[in-house]
Amino acid sequence: MSNKLQPVRGTHDILPGEEFQQFHTVITRARELATLYGFQEMSVPIFEATEVFARSMGETSDVVSKEMFTFQTRGEDDITLRPEFTAGIARAFISNGMQQHLPLKLFSTGPLFRYERPQKGRQRQFHQVNFEWLGDGSVEADVETIMLASHLLHSLSDKVKCKLLINTLGDPQSRAHYREALVNYLTPYARDLSEDSQRRLVINPLRILDSKSEQDQRIIADAPKITDSLSEEEKSRFDSVCSVLDSKDKKIPIFYEVIRTPALVRGLDYYTGTVFEFVSESGDLGTQNTVLAGGRYDGLIEQMGGKSTPAIGFAAGVERLKLMMEGNWSYAPDLKIFILNVDEAVSTSALLTFASALRWMLKAELDEVRSKTVASVEILRQKNFKKGLDKANQQKATHVLIFAPDELEKGQVLLKDMTGPQYNLDARFIQYDNTWAQFLQLLQIKA
Numbered sequence: 001m002s003n004k005l006q007p008v009r010g011t012h013d014i015l016p017g018e019e020f021q022q023f024h025t026v027i028t029r030a031r032e033l034a035t036l037y038g039f040q041e042m043s044v045p046i047f048e049a050t051e052v053f054a055r056s057m058g059e060t061s062d063v064v065s066k067e068m069f070t071f072q073t074r075g076e077d078d079i080t081l082r083p084e085f086t087a088g089i090a091r092a093f094i095s096n097g098m099q100q101h102l103p104l105k106l107f108s109t110g111p112l113f114r115y116e117r118p119q120k121g122r123q124r125q126f127h128q129v130n131f132e133w134l135g136d137g138s139v140e141a142d143v144e145t146i147m148l149a150s151h152l153l154h155s156l157s158d159k160v161k162c163k164l165l166i167n168t169l170g171d172p173q174s175r176a177h178y179r180e181a182l183v184n185y186l187t188p189y190a191r192d193l194s195e196d197s198q199r200r201l202v203i204n205p206l207r208i209l210d211s212k213s214e215q216d217q218r219i220i221a222d223a224p225k226i227t228d229s230l231s232e233e234e235k236s237r238f239d240s241v242c243s244v245l246d247s248k249d250k251k252i253p254i255f256y257e258v259i260r261t262p263a264l265v266r267g268l269d270y271y272t273g274t275v276f277e278f279v280s281e282s283g284d285l286g287t288q289n290t291v292l293a294g295g296r297y298d299g300l301i302e303q304m305g306g307k308s309t310p311a312i313g314f315a316a317g318v319e320r321l322k323l324m325m326e327g328n329w330s331y332a333p334d335l336k337i338f339i340l341n342v343d344e345a346v347s348t349s350a351l352l353t354f355a356s357a358l359r360w361m362l363k364a365e366l367d368e369v370r371s372k373t374v375a376s377v378e379i380l381r382q383k384n385f386k387k388g389l390d391k392a393n394q395q396k397a398t399h400v401l402i403f404a405p406d407e408l409e410k411g412q413v414l415l416k417d418m419t420g421p422q423y424n425l426d427a428r429f430i431q432y433d434n435t436w437a438q439f440l441q442l443l444q445i446k447a
């Protein structure tokens, strides 16, 4: 064993700078859209009693049967690190008596844990932004949820290419019908199926439909479709959802091609009715190209011991969204200001007083205009003027204030805009006073 400490397999540090900025941008956009669509943020524990996940997601699902991080505490409680949000939120909904506040729209974000084979876009600790809408079983809720998902992807970049796959799983009865039809069809081919799918044929035959094996896919191509097992009511409900999403007049902003996909089953037992996935065609995601996935789960709350409550939700993987965005990022530049002190004659107290005044002023001004702009102010000590500017430039400064005793006496400071191509030109003296008016104007915070 190497004596250098390494992160545990499948875990990653999110390093400061661009990497964290991207991570943060995904979560910030999701949070803004959550507010826009009337979702409230809530947080649930990172671990729960194992049965919270095992019972809800289904014992035979991939997640429960092989991907959970489960352990016993010193008190011998059986605990699992959360592999998803939905089950924990359903548990919280019941244990906090949130029934009386329905309908509820809930947003959450944070780390999740699955014991998987690590690959690009597949980690053992990853992050999601998660949306759940409880207490509304309408077609409108399905469409609005998908609009929100689509809006989220589009808000990250209008350049990424995605497809929206959509299907319906019907109610448990239709699903049982379908399961039977599928098993009847597949049984004669049992020996030709992949090893995984032979096992699934007994314990979870629907799961065979999203097998990645080519051999399995050939067999599945002619399998009966779930649509044939749906009641008329379910069919027409699903048609309503699809026809609004797909409407040619494009009044509803779904930015991506909508593809009805009868083989889309999703991996978990609790799904009922509409299910969907956004599959990215941008970035280098390989088979990890599902960036966002969700569906309706009308039976879950009741099954977990609450009152029957219709619900729909989705989650997007933050790391996958980051991969999808590769090369397509556009950030509003934050203000990054350095106060460059090139003269030892400047007293520490003058420098700190100036920095402090600048920070308090900027904070108040930005709050007042409710600007999303983030400003930072740092002191840079460097005797050599040119080196000082280079250093600020390396750190992606937007502005440098050059601080020297002579100017200081005149109430002046030299400002350099570092955002142009030739940052060492066009410096100008600005007068600073109690109003900072000229300064704010130059930073484009105030007219």
Ligand code: ATP
Residues within 6 Å of the ligand: 084, 114, 116, 121, 122, 123, 124, 125, 126, 127, 128, 266, 267, 288, 290, 291, 292, 293, 294, 315, 316, 317, 318, 319, 320
């Ligand atoms: P996959 O088929 O890729 O395993 P899944 O169906 O298991 O996905 P969900 O449980 O629906 O995934 O989770 C929703 C989203 O969370 C996925 O679309 C993906 O973006 C992300 N995600 C799931 N598992 C991981 C993981 N191990 N690492 C990174 N992101 C993940």
Ligand code: MG
Residues within 6 Å of the ligand: 062
């Ligand atoms: Mg998975």
